[in-house]
Amino acid sequence: MAAAKTVKKKKWSLSQRRAMKGFIFIAPWLIGFLWFYARSLFMTVQFSFSELTVRPGGGYDLRFVWLDNFIYAFRAHASYKQVLTTSLGNMLVDVPLITFFSLFMAMLLNRKFKGRTLVRAIFFLPVILNSDAVVDAMNLARSMMSGGISSASAEMAAAASSGMSIEYYIQMFSSLGLPEVIIEYVSGAVGRISEIINASGVQIIIFIAALQSIPGSMYEVAKIEGATAYETFWKVTFPMVMPHIITNVVYTVVDSFTKSEVIELAYDTAFTVQNYGLSSVFSLVSTVITCLILVLVCGIIQKRTFYYN
């Protein structure tokens, strides 16, 4: 009896026992992932290739229709293609803007100055107040604040009397020979400044943490070698925060995708129109495209990334 016990005990080496314990630690997630997540992903793919009819008593029937849903989405659906392209376009415009804006703000906030904690707390506020209702109300309040009929007319009057308006500046820059694309991009960014600020709370914090992890001796060396602030930024700061740029790009892409109109459309198609197959196609296609963008962008950045450790 005792001998058998020792034999049984010896069967598991220490590393095997550790592995077992590891599995126990991750067991809840593993079960959940397989049960809900992986299965749901599979079901989404399955739905997108079938026509789904809900049985009155509960449950559903699937009829395999091959690519019909995809063909319908791209050939016949009234708005899907347009919504998809605008969402993707917005994403591609927003990601570099948010990334650079948050890097810039992080560098600004990383300096020591009075009231730094307060300012940081304010910058992080949009992350905390991100519920739909609050965001809608805030947008309304913002439009009352900066736009509104009274202030808009006041602005127009001021612009007319001084002969200056936004168009005037745009005209000025384009006559300076700047390419139109850049001017439009920048003026568009200025117009959406509040959205950009609200979408970059987490990214700013990530960059602040990244900046703080850069060893101070690097800056000392740069200073001794006579580098200007500009050179220091491009030769020291930028390469050191490069790995975190990937993190931020991934976060921003996923975040902007989650908030995009495609998701709204998919939700409405499923629960208002009750075309479940089509809804699955909508989510599936945009997910695949997002993943491709992520892989592509990460691949490009990774090639240029310098890993300090």
Added chain:
Amino acid sequence: MNKQKTVPLVNSIRASVQSMKEDTQFANDRLRWIGNIKSLVMSLFRLAIILGICYVILGPVIGIVSSSFFSDADRANPMVYLIPREPTLYRYELAVTYLDYWKTMGASLLYSLTLMLLQVVVCSMVGYGFARFDFPLKKILFGCVVVMIVIPTNTVMLPMYMTFSQFDVLGIISLIKGGPVNILSSPIPMYILTLFGCGLRSGLYIYIFNQFFRGLPKEIEEAAFVDGAGTWYTYFRIMLVNALPSVVTVAIFSMVWQYNDTFYARLFLISDDIIISKKIASIEANISNVEKIMDPTILELFLDAGIVLIMLPIIIIYVLLQKQFIEGVERSGIVG
């Protein structure tokens, strides 16, 4: 004549300039002056940008708070801006009644607090498992965690809905009840998902804990092991205590995001009486129907009051814990 007079003057100026140039003290002073002015200009520039951005963020909040005190007359008066002339608490009275504020808020906080506790326990366990144990397929499994972060939940919303509308665990429930049960329109699906590490942004929390545990020195655990502590004791009493910054971060994130979440609440048809962020959406319509207030600009004021009421607990938590929170975010593994 003139030239003769100017020559010694020029010479003397030259000499003094020369002496100035040689005078390193002066040169240093000048450099320092330029540096001072430069840094002054820079800090003014920084101040301007920071003030502007703070205004962009805080402006709407201030606007909402101030207009929630507006009376009807204030709203109609174009001269009134931000500071109401006849402040009233009427908006809050009605908003509290129509939101059934104390009850709904209590239920809402209970819901998000319990889910937060589950998140912290489950995700920290899983993160610890990934950080400290070696087991087969570990890399692929961790890849699955990243997939969970990257692929939005919206992709799997429909199957999730289907799963919970006919919920069954390996046929056990069918045996007892004679068929799968519909557990939608209750918070149970959310608890089940969170318990199994698939709740709202669980992937992110697992990632944060994993990064943090990996950063802790292994010697702590070895010492505990040598002293005879078991795995579970080590985890709960030693590692979790050391991981306090990331626990605080995850706790606040999950609490606040859960409280704000309307996506899952809508998907699982969870009752408005449990989720106050969802209930606020109908407040304008309700007040308009019952109180016969038809002016949308006035109805907005009630919405503003309601928004202030639902923001209040978050703001209080944030103000109390913001220092630990931001430090926690910076120190915990979010950065990777």
